[in-house]
Amino acid sequence: MAEFSLxxxxxxxxxxxxxxxxxxxxxxxxxxxxxxxxxxxxPVIQEAAKVGLYGFEFLATCWADPTGLSLPIASEELFWGDAGIGLSIFGTSLAVAAIYGAGTPDQLVEWVPQCFGDVGSPAVAAFCTSEPEAGSDVGAMRTRAVYDEATDEWVLTGQKAYATNGGIAGVHVVTASVDPTLGSRGQAAFVVPPGTPGLAATRKLRKLGLRASHTADVFLDGVRVPGRCLLGGRDALLQRLDRARSGQRATGQAAMRTFELSRPTVGAQALGVARAAYEYALDYAKDRVQFGRPIIENQAVAFALADMRTEIDAARLLVWRASWMGRNNRPFTAGEGSMSKLKAGEVAVSVTEKAVQLLGGAGFLRDHPVERWYRDAKIYTIFEGTSEIQRLVISRAISGMQIR
Ligand SMILES: Cc1cc2nc3c(=O)[nH]c(=O)nc-3n(C[C@H](O)[C@H](O)[C@H](O)COP(=O)(O)OP(=O)(O)OC[C@H]3O[C@@H](n4cnc5c(N)ncnc54)[C@H](O)[C@@H]3O)c2cc1C
Known part of the structure; x- marks a missing residue:
């Protein structure tokens, strides 16, 4: 066992x-x-592809790090630059992670390169699971997937909400219910190949923040995909459904683990936004003179900055711990993945709000980036599980009880 070191x-x-x-x-x-x-x-995605920051090789190199820290480190730095552009670059990895997690090796080889496109002409991918009536309550999903034995095709019908890259993506990974009586245990994920008829995004959503990242509702009107587009394959699905129908214990642990694994990376994105705002406010407080001295010489200002830095560093330790645990197959007995995303998301909101305050009127203007960081930070208490849902996961994990 390696010596402990940070x-x-x-x-x-x-x-x-x-x-x-x-x-x-x-x-x-x-x-x-x-x-x-x-x-x-x-153009920025293209530049990222050119330097090797956008593509499966980059993701695979990060995933290979035995400490699990490479992806959170890279995410924090990229999102320090900008969260909207960061999500445009890293949003594809949501779909890739779904294919990687649920797909067979053949599916990985077929679809992952298509998610990214070519270096000269990159594509983006979308992961579509949320629906108008199924956000936090994933089990309420209404999109249906029906198998057509005659053609060996799956037929997808329903509506997806808030899909990052929805409609502009080449590959869409879509979750759907194959057996609604089984709730979330009756769901499966499908690749919808580029250009498949019946998939349409009619409305691009206008947002508070992350405006450089495309978000849209996606409609599936009898979308036919070949049988090989079911991630994991039909045999594995039928076995899973049989287990669920015979009342065997849920594979909920496995599903939960997938979420717990992805949450620290989202937390790292939030940290990037928080750190950008903290650094900007620190510089500003050293430069801005009122009452004949830099405003940072007032304890109220300096202490606010001290708190911001402490909170960011505390959140980063939770993110790194959860990332390390995930990579080293440690059980998340207290919802440590959720803790990291909860803390980092809330720190991003509070730090960016304090940064606006420390800039005074300037903080409210578009002349400075803090107003954008303040708008961008809010998403981190909402997507990939709201803060309330993270608290639910943690409280269930620590109590062993069905807290509602
Ligand atoms: C910019 C953006 C990008 C997104 N990208 C994607 C994407 O790429 N793919 C995708 O599938 N989805 C995506 N989403 C959707 C996102 O994951 C959902 O918005 C989120 O999961 C919350 O679901 P909801 O909006 O339906 O809120 P709801 O579930 O309706 O929640 C509303 C409020 O009720 C609270 N609440 C709900 N249930 C409980 C409970 N049991 N206990 C306590 N409080 C509760 C919530 O915490 C929240 O405060 C994106 C959303 C946004 C805004």
């Missing part, structure tokens, strides 16, 4: 510095423009 390895430091350089030189200078345009920043 020192980053040389590879991790190199990764951090490389992603930070890209965020500082390419992402941050473009952030205000794409936020105002409310459009997907294709």
């Amino acid at each position: 020192d980053l390895t040389e590879e991790q430091r190199d990764l951090r510095d490389w992603v930070h350089g890209f965020a500082a030189e390419v992402v941050r200078p473009a952030a205000a423009e794409w936020d105002a345009r409310e459009e997907t920043p294709w």
